Amino acid sequence: xxxxxxxxxxxxxxxxxxxxxxxxxxxxxxxxxxxxxxxxxxxxxxxxxxxxxxxxxxxxxxxxxxxxxxxxxxxxxxxxxxxxxxxxxxxxxxxxxxxxxxxxxxxxxxxxxxxxxxxxxxxx
Numbered sequence: 395x396x397x398x399x400x401x402x403x404x405x406x407x408x409x410x411x412x413x414x415x416x417x418x419x420x421x422x423x424x425x426x427x428x429x430x431x432x433x434x435x436x437x438x439x440x441x442x443x444x445x446x447x448x449x450x451x452x453x454x455x456x457x458x459x460x461x462x463x464x465x466x467x468x469x470x471x472x473x474x475x476x477x478x479x480x481x482x483x484x485x486x487x488x489x490x491x492x493x494x495x496x497x498x499x500x501x502x503x504x505x506x507x508x509x510x511x512x513x514x515x516x517x518x
Contacts, residue, residue: 407509482515500515
């Protein structure tokens with residue numbers, strides 16, 4: 395297994411909590427229908443939302459890109475296996491970029507504590 399990229403992102407949970415209280419726009423803009431369904435099913439608190447948001451940022455960092463320039467939050471889904479382990483599914487330009495550099499698997503780790511949420515993502 396060869397590592398092609400690594401991204402890490404740290405998010406302030408309070409900032410996400412504020413965005414969640416303002417409107418549904420943040421969830422609708424940053425998360426796919428499937429992700430929002432999953433978050434609703436697990437009664438997602440701001441910590442869980444923040445960790446998944448951090449994972450989206452970490453994926454683009456692993457690819458050496460940032461949001462904008464054709465890359466969207468909606469292009470990166472953070473889902474869970476039945477075991478609860480997180481995984482990512484890519485769409486659109488993000489998927490095309492990932493495929494073009496030979497990424498075949500993503501390793502994802504999420505955590506939250508002390509008002510911060512973190513995600514580490516490795517592209518192999």
